[in-house]
Amino acid sequence: MKIGIIGAGAIANFLLKEINSKQMKNLHINSILVRDVEKYRTLESSFGVKLYSNLDDFLQSDIDIVVEAANVQAVKTLLPAVMKKKDVVLISIGALADAELLTEISSLVDEYNHVVHLPSGAIGGLDIVQNAHALGSVTNVTLTTRKPASSLIEEIITDEKVIFAGKAVDAIKQFPKNMNVSIVLALAGLGVEKTNVRLVADPHIEKNIHQVDISGDFGEASIKITNNPFPENPKTSYLAAMSILGTLQRMNRNIRIGG
Ligand SMILES: NC(=O)C1=CN([C@@H]2O[C@H](COP(=O)(O)OP(=O)(O)OC[C@H]3O[C@@H](n4cnc5c(N)ncnc54)[C@H](OP(=O)(O)O)[C@@H]3O)[C@@H](O)[C@H]2O)C=CC1
Numbered sequence: 001m002k003i004g005i006i007g008a009g010a011i012a013n014f015l016l017k018e019i020n021s022k023q024m025k026n027l028h029i030n031s032i033l034v035r036d037v038e039k040y041r042t043l044e045s046s047f048g049v050k051l052y053s054n055l056d057d058f059l060q061s062d063i064d065i066v067v068e069a070a071n072v073q074a075v076k077t078l079l080p081a082v083m084k085k086k087d088v089v090l091i092s093i094g095a096l097a098d099a100e101l102l103t104e105i106s107s108l109v110d111e112y113n114h115v116v117h118l119p120s121g122a123i124g125g126l127d128i129v130q131n132a133h134a135l136g137s138v139t140n141v142t143l144t145t146r147k148p149a150s151s152l153i154e155e156i157i158t159d160e161k162v163i164f165a166g167k168a169v170d171a172i173k174q175f176p177k178n179m180n181v182s183i184v185l186a187l188a189g190l191g192v193e194k195t196n197v198r199l200v201a202d203p204h205i206e207k208n209i210h211q212v213d214i215s216g217d218f219g220e221a222s223i224k225i226t227n228n229p230f231p232e233n234p235k236t237s238y239l240a241a242m243s244i245l246g247t248l249q250r251m252n253r254n255i256r257i258g259g
């Protein structure tokens with residue numbers, strides 16, 4: 001499968017190293033869409049990719065699928081045009097908290113017969129939420145995210161501080177670089193207006209911790225993920241990038257686990 005990536009930050013670099021440098025079977029990154037080609041020029045020689053700053057040229061390059069690893073705003077601007085030409089893996093899933101964009105994308109996938117893959121990112125438990133919600137029997141979904149204070153706020157604090165408590169729809173508006181996980185969780189189940197979120201800045205931790213609590217007719221589940229952050233971008237958990245790679249690898253498999 002030939003891949004085009006949008007963005008060239010921490011996640012894109014992880015994918016370039018894992019896929020191109022390690023010559024991963026069945027996957028290869030050919031093209032990268034960036035805003036400033038000169039800034040990222042060295043990627044061409046380091047990883048044997050071609051850089052583009054024009055979306056049409058990027059989409060016409062030799063790629064089968066697009067992986068977005070940019071940001072929420074880029075998804076809002078670029079996704080409708082991408083969907084008309086390619087399947088896509090999105091990681092800045094927060095963009096889909098916008099009901100208008102979600103409706104537009106839902107009709108584009110039908111019209112153009114392309115798939116949007118939404119990886120689990122830095123959390124787990126989406127299988128439980130989806131399966132239980134299919135019978136309409138989920139009563140509560142709450143995400144509690146704790147991140148190192150210095151990656152969230154400029155103020156120096158000595159005690160933990162709740163910097164957001166409310167619904168996913170508002171969490172992503174205030175923290176578009178930290179709360180994508182809340183939107184994939186919401187889309188799996190109760191929706192962005194009913195999924196509860198707390199975001200805590202913690203001066204005593206160095207990892208990104210996501211706790212997912214689910215209850216419904218099935219019973220209760222609590223899943224805690226203690227994520228190593230990327231040194232290049234501590235807001236982003238390593239597992240988010242791994243989940244993109246896992247999603248790409250599983251597309252080629254005929255034995256599918258979980259769900
Ligand atoms: N769903 C999940 O669980 C998670 C989602 N994420 C999200 O994944 C995304 C990527 O994360 P990460 O790699 O750490 O981010 P980085 O900030 O390290 O990299 C973002 C890259 O995207 C580029 N970019 C921004 N806008 C555009 C655009 N319009 N067109 C092309 N390129 C663009 C930036 O380039 P430039 O130099 O021009 O700014 C930069 O190269 C973020 O939105 C993050 O919030 C992260 C972790 C978990």
Ligand SMILES: O=C([O-])CC(=O)C(=O)O
Pocket residue numbers: 121122176177178179180181182208227235236237238240
């Ligand atoms: O990487 C993480 O821990 C979560 C994150 O930033 C996001 O969901 O936007």
